[in-house]
Amino acid sequence: MWNDVPMLDKILNEIQMYGCDPSHRSNTAQGLIKVLSELKDVQQKHMETLRAQTETLRVNTILMREKVKVFHLVDRYAELIVISAVRDRRLVEHELLARRRDHKLWREKHLHGEMEKIQTDQLFQSSFSRSKSKSGRSAAVAGVAGIGKTTMVQKIVYDWAMGKIFQQFQFVFSFKFRELNSINCRTNLRELILDQYPYFGNFLRDAWKNPQGLLFIFDGLDEFKHRIYFADKWRDTEPKHQCPDPECWCEVSEIVYSLIQVLDGMTWEIQE
Secondary structure (H helix, E strand, C coil), rough: CCCCCCCHHHHHHHHHHHHHHHHHHCCHHHHHHHEEEHHHHHHHHHHHHHHHHCCEEECCCCCCCCCCCEEEEHCCCCCEEEEEECCCCCHHHHHHHHHCCCCCCCCHHCCCCCCCEEEEEHHCCCCHHCCCCCCEEEEEEEECCCCCCCHHHHHHHHHHCCCCCCCCCCCCCCCCEEHHHCCCEEEEEHHHHHHHHHHHHHHHHHHCCHHHHHEEECCCHHHHCCCCCCCCCHHHHHHHHCCCCCCCCCCCHHHHHHHHCCCCEEEEEECC
C-alpha cells in the first residue's frame, strides 16, 4: 500500500544495511517512518469512521408504521449488474417495465453479447481502460432513477473500509452532490475533506504526495445545482477554470471538474 511513497526505498535499504537499530538510521529515514506510521493511524481511523457511516441501510417504507427502517447493509444489498456500454435511457426504462421473465431473457441475451459485465472491484482496472494514463483513472456509472446507484456507492465505500476491495487506494473520500449544494462560496479540496473528516488535520499534505493512492467518489450528479461543462474543450486551456492544487480556492464545480478532466475516463451503466 505504501509502494508509491517517496523515499520508501531508501528506508528499506537502510533497514537491510543496518537492521532495526535506530542509531544507524538517518534523520530523513526516521522522519519518514514517523510520517508513515502517523498516516497508517489516520487511515485506520478513517476506515473505522467509514464503516460506521455505511454499515447500515436506511429504507423508506410505505405500508409500515415506521417511516424509515434500518437494516444492516450486507443483509439487504442486492448486487447490481454493471455493463460496459451506456444505452438509450428511454429504451432501458422500457425494458425495466417488462415482465420479470422477459427482462431476464433479454438481459441474458445481451450481456453475453456485445455488452461486457463489469464487477464492482474492476471499475478501475487498467484492462478496461482505453489508454495507459499515469495520472489516474476515472469511472462514471449511469443508470435510471431508483435503480440503486447511491446504495452501490455506499457498498463500495463499506467494502473498502472492510479491506475487501480497492486496497490499492490509501484513502477513499466520498461526497454527495446534494450536500455540496449547500456550499455557496469558494473553497478547496482540503476544506471539503476536513469538513467531513476533521481528524485528517495536517496529514493531508502527506496524503497529497501519493495521488494515485486517493479515490474520490461523487454521488448524484443529477442533483447538483451547478452545471459542470465537461465537454467544453476551451476550459482545458483556461487557467481560471482549473484548480491545479488541492489547497487552491475554487468553486465546487471547478474542483470536481479538475479532479475528473485530468484522468483517463471510463463510463459504465447499471442494469437491474
